[in-house]
Amino acid sequence: MMGHFDYLAPKTLAEALGALQDRGSGAAVLAGGTDLLVQLKQRKRDLSCLISVGSLPELKGIRKTPDGMLSVGAATPLGEIVSAAGLSREAACLAEAARKVGSSQVRNLATLGGNLCNAAPSADTAPVLLVMEAGARIAGPGKERVVPLEHFFTGPGATVLQPGEILVAVEIPQAPAGFAASYIKHSVRRAMDIAFVGVAALMVPGADGAGAARVRIGLGAVSPTPMRARKAEAALEGQPFSVELAARAGEIAATECSPITDLRASAEYRREMVAVLTRRALVAAWESAQGGAAR
Amino acid sequence: MPDFSVVGRGVTRLDARAKARGETRYLGDMSLPGMLHGKILRSPHPHARIVGIDCRRALSLAGVKAVVTGRDLPPHKYGYLVQDELILARDLVRFAGEEVAAVAAVDEDTAQEALDLIRVEYEVLPAVFEMEDAMAEGAPRIHDVERNIASRVVINRGDVERGFQEAHLVMEDRFTTQSVHQGYLDPVSCITRWEDDGSLTIHGVTQAPFIQREVMAASIGLAPEQIRVIQPAAGGGFGGKLDQKVWVIAAVLARAAGKPVRLILSYEEELTAGRPRVPLVIDLKMGFARDGLIKAKDTGILADNGAYCSYGPGVISVASHRSDSLYRYPAVRCDAKLVYTNKTPTGAYRGFGNPQVHFAVESLIDRAAVELGIDPAEIRLRNAVQKGEVTIHGWVLKSCALDECIKQAMDASAWKEKRSRLGPGRGLGMACMVHVSSNRASYRPFDGASALVKLEGDGGAVLTCGEVDFGQGNFTAYAQMISEELGIRPDQVKVLPPDTSISTFGLGSSGSREIFIGGGAVRLAARDARRQLLNEASVLLGSSPDELEIEGGIVFPRGNREAGRSIAEVAREAVYRGRGLGILGRGTFDPGSELPDAGKYGNISGCYTFACHVAEVEVDPETGAVKVVDYVAAHDLGRAINPAGAEGQIEGGVAQGIGFTLSEELVSREGRILNHGLLDYRIPTPPDLPRIRPILVEEDDPVGPYGAKGLGEPPQNPVPAAIANAVYDAVGVQFRDLPMVPERVAAGLAGRSPKGRPGKGAA
Numbered sequence A: 001m002m003g004h005f006d007y008l009a010p011k012t013l014a015e016a017l018g019a020l021q022d023r024g025s026g027a028a029v030l031a032g033g034t035d036l037l038v039q040l041k042q043r044k045r046d047l048s049c050l051i052s053v054g055s056l057p058e059l060k061g062i063r064k065t066p067d068g069m070l071s072v073g074a075a076t077p078l079g080e081i082v083s084a085a086g087l088s089r090e091a092a093c094l095a096e097a098a099r100k101v102g103s104s105q106v107r108n109l110a111t112l113g114g115n116l117c118n119a120a121p122s123a124d125t126a127p128v129l130l131v132m133e134a135g136a137r138i139a140g141p142g143k144e145r146v147v148p149l150e151h152f153f154t155g156p157g158a159t160v161l162q163p164g165e166i167l168v169a170v171e172i173p174q175a176p177a178g179f180a181a182s183y184i185k186h187s188v189r190r191a192m193d194i195a196f197v198g199v200a201a202l203m204v205p206g207a208d209g210a211g212a213a214r215v216r217i218g219l220g221a222v223s224p225t226p227m228r229a230r231k232a233e234a235a236l237e238g239q240p241f242s243v244e245l246a247a248r249a250g251e252i253a254a255t256e257c258s259p260i261t262d263l264r265a266s267a268e269y270r271r272e273m274v275a276v277l278t279r280r281a282l283v284a285a286w287e288s289a290q291g292g293a294a295r
Numbered sequence B: 001m002p003d004f005s006v007v008g009r010g011v012t013r014l015d016a017r018a019k020a021r022g023e024t025r026y027l028g029d030m031s032l033p034g035m036l037h038g039k040i041l042r043s044p045h046p047h048a049r050i051v052g053i054d055c056r057r058a059l060s061l062a063g064v065k066a067v068v069t070g071r072d073l074p075p076h077k078y079g080y081l082v083q084d085e086l087i088l089a090r091d092l093v094r095f096a097g098e099e100v101a102a103v104a105a106v107d108e109d110t111a112q113e114a115l116d117l118i119r120v121e122y123e124v125l126p127a128v129f130e131m132e133d134a135m136a137e138g139a140p141r142i143h144d145v146e147r148n149i150a151s152r153v154v155i156n157r158g159d160v161e162r163g164f165q166e167a168h169l170v171m172e173d174r175f176t177t178q179s180v181h182q183g184y185l186d187p188v189s190c191i192t193r194w195e196d197d198g199s200l201t202i203h204g205v206t207q208a209p210f211i212q213r214e215v216m217a218a219s220i221g222l223a224p225e226q227i228r229v230i231q232p233a234a235g236g237g238f239g240g241k242l243d244q245k246v247w248v249i250a251a252v253l254a255r256a257a258g259k260p261v262r263l264i265l266s267y268e269e270e271l272t273a274g275r276p277r278v279p280l281v282i283d284l285k286m287g288f289a290r291d292g293l294i295k296a297k298d299t300g301i302l303a304d305n306g307a308y309c310s311y312g313p314g315v316i317s318v319a320s321h322r323s324d325s326l327y328r329y330p331a332v333r334c335d336a337k338l339v340y341t342n343k344t345p346t347g348a349y350r351g352f353g354n355p356q357v358h359f360a361v362e363s364l365i366d367r368a369a370v371e372l373g374i375d376p377a378e379i380r381l382r383n384a385v386q387k388g389e390v391t392i393h394g395w396v397l398k399s400c401a402l403d404e405c406i407k408q409a410m411d412a413s414a415w416k417e418k419r420s421r422l423g424p425g426r427g428l429g430m431a432c433m434v435h436v437s438s439n440r441a442s443y444r445p446f447d448g449a450s451a452l453v454k455l456e457g458d459g460g461a462v463l464t465c466g467e468v469d470f471g472q473g474n475f476t477a478y479a480q481m482i483s484e485e486l487g488i489r490p491d492q493v494k495v496l497p498p499d500t501s502i503s504t505f506g507l508g509s510s511g512s513r514e515i516f517i518g519g520g521a522v523r524l525a526a527r528d529a530r531r532q533l534l535n536e537a538s539v540l541l542g543s544s545p546d547e548l549e550i551e552g553g554i555v556f557p558r559g560n561r562e563a564g565r566s567i568a569e570v571a572r573e574a575v576y577r578g579r580g581l582g583i584l585g586r587g588t589f590d591p592g593s594e595l596p597d598a599g600k601y602g603n604i605s606g607c608y609t610f611a612c613h614v615a616e617v618e619v620d621p622e623t624g625a626v627k628v629v630d631y632v633a634a635h636d637l638g639r640a641i642n643p644a645g646a647e648g649q650i651e652g653g654v655a656q657g658i659g660f661t662l663s664e665e666l667v668s669r670e671g672r673i674l675n676h677g678l679l680d681y682r683i684p685t686p687p688d689l690p691r692i693r694p695i696l697v698e699e700d701d702p703v704g705p706y707g708a709k710g711l712g713e714p715p716q717n718p719v720p721a722a723i724a725n726a727v728y729d730a731v732g733v734q735f736r737d738l739p740m741v742p743e744r745v746a747a748g749l750a751g752r753s754p755k756g757r758p759g760k761g762a763a
């Protein structure tokens, strides 16, 4: 019940980019298909050609570059990301969020690139990548560029990707020593559910140990795109950390976001949850950073 | 309790291996030569007049073999209890999702494409979605009945007014329950084929092949016997497969196309146009003496029927009085109304009205206990009915282990140590339940079952009957019964799914009747086969039947096993000596239930079952998330034929109950279901479930086979109240509206109702 389309499985990135250009607007990239095939079956999209990126070596795998960056191929299944948690602390943070997507069956198919390019405001890997200030490596006809993830999303289901472009990898810079991050997903079910609200927090303790030198807060499902809560971050940076302060930051984050009311939750409830869960995510990150410092 | 060799022992289900290996062939795996694929066009409007339908473009699409609309069909009505539906709408549609036309084509894609080419012109009519609005003066009439009231049940027994006057405490509140889908994995489906002689063959899963055939026959102008229903392997039903108009649509498509037609609903169709649970609004008032004894109860029920009746009238009948046989009520009154609205028709779902009402009653009792300063377990023990009693509605309790269930659930859950003594946000809650095991009122002529057990030349046995295993495992229990009686292994028994042209008549799987009634017949058929076997063997062995014994597949004179003959040999001989007929045991069983009178007085079932559940929860006071962390479910089931199967029934029922309580809800706006996918219709997944600890409380029932009673529906009944009471214990707020999703709980804890979400409000 998906209509008819051509299916192409190029062997190299160059071949894929060529095909994408040739086929024009009726073509789309197919990764795990866990969003795209559902949209086709529900007839939300009408496509004449699917170009699989599943076998492009350039888009596969997780590796550390010599400069300490973690590069995750866009076509890497989330399940593989979960298994690679031991690679680095950055990898562990991404794995924590990836683990919360769908179910193991879904994670075996679903890719990181698909999660980001589908650009759902609730995409579970987005908030944690935002707080780690990841970049999106994008290949287009004849050129590559890197876009900070914060500028990658332009609206629900929309990204900076131009026709003919493919997301190649997500690049996570090495985080400052002593950092810790957390991700809290709030949904009705503990698996196979979409977040009402997702909150990621990253903290880098300051030299005095009393407060955070750097704080990053990422929010999901509460604005047209996954977003950073910069005012809340600013309220914490350089201040002695306390639960009260984290709660205040939560209140600020709640005013920064712009949630909507839909089938899953009301805007009011989402806003309240941003306050609560931001506080909890901050406390969790802080405590984990303290634990890390003690080791 | 007497001991048995196979009955009462955990046995691997006959179908377990194939199911675990993915080898079971469900309807979706089957096809017939030349078979076409059917699809249904549904109304987008909740209430509209059909001005015209133009099928020409659809008919001219390559691959389309038939298009059928309501105007192509004779105007026979369809319906189980009330015939208020057409096979396909003619002039009016009454809910968004109603069947308007159907297409048969060479494949599903073509059929789907053809649906898009059918032009239907509608004139939209004013619609009503709330029951109060539907009953209001001047409301649009959905059917030709006063105030859109489809059915009404009034119960009045004892002096309710005096009871309230004498009461020390009177509690009153409104409880609401939502519409939930049965959630089976295997959607409603069938393959229909017209035979050369004009009869109709249907392959499809139904819980009641013989009843389904009667209803279908009336709606397409056939005699029931002209329809042959053959059951394939079934992937669940839970009440949802007691009413399948889809089969009739597939039949008319097959007739129009002159080819077999397969029709399988999508899950979107299941969720928008299935037959989900009837939502109730329950106004409950109860009076209690100072010592907690119940003095009187008064209930007002509004039941949202949706656009057609299906099983609605039966559901409100159950809702009106079934829970009254749990305690010693001196006086009860109930006024239950079933109201038509322009929404998806509702129907039968595990418990049939009972889970909804138990939620209300068991919640209010808990609050009364707290008000009176009595332990909630104690107030239940004080009111509990006992074996040997006749309840307020004339139900005769030949067995009853309610007390024992309460005590065992208390012990297992550490009730005394934990209730009201857990840390902040944690609590323990209890709820009890009563249920029937068969329902004399559901099919008036008869409340029994029959079975045939044929002995095979290899020493095995074949069972045929009109009963259904839609996944519960009762066929394995039947095999155990036959194995017990005949001295063969359970895996030597083959249980054939019903085929209405071959099986003896049966009512099928509803009303928790399959072990108690179906099993009753199977046991007697097996005994008859044993009697015949001994007779045959006595001729071969030259000794009288009562000197013979059977063990390990051998029939032998007592004390002389060497002289014995194998069952296989005796059965083979019997075939020749009987000129082919062989050993064919017959059994029929009727539990002696009686049809209640117009006021619902009468011993409606052959036995009654009881249970006590205790839930332990953790409530997140900020997010409103409720997590069930432990769950004990003690069930009075007479005797477990297959304890592993009984535990599975309890675990499954509790899991479904947790979904009903915490996450599942068909949300509609203006009559249209918004969450028509399984992502937003949230059936719990394994991480959402606690450890469920079943307790089998076994006290033989004098009527049931081997003392067994029914366990199909009961495990879901107490769940919502057990959880709501645990939340009450944890946070001091009692939630009266299901489901208790986080947003609603958070709002309730903050002392306000949630805003802005579609669907109903109020914490």
Ligand SMILES: Cc1cc2nc3c(=O)[nH]c(=O)nc-3n(C[C@H](O)[C@H](O)[C@H](O)COP(=O)(O)OP(=O)(O)OC[C@H]3O[C@@H](n4cnc5c(N)ncnc54)[C@H](O)[C@@H]3O)c2cc1C
Pocket: A028, A029, A030, A031, A032, A033, A034, A035, A036, A037, A038, A053, A074, A075, A100, A101, A102, A103, A106, A109, A110, A111, A112, A113, A114, A115, A116, A117, A118, A122, A123, A124, A125, A161, A165, A166, A167, A168, A192, A193, A194, A195, B679
């Ligand atoms: C049952 C179920 C549960 C789910 N649960 C969750 C959940 O809990 N959390 C969550 O966030 N999501 C969830 N999802 C959504 C989905 O699984 C994820 O978004 C997933 O990561 C998408 O990846 P994919 O590889 O399947 O993408 P696809 O479906 O293949 O593609 C998605 C979109 O991205 C585009 N695309 C993919 N890769 C590239 C690329 N390299 N370059 C350019 N464009 C590209 C495609 O063209 C398409 O538009 C769930 C989905 C299902 C079916």
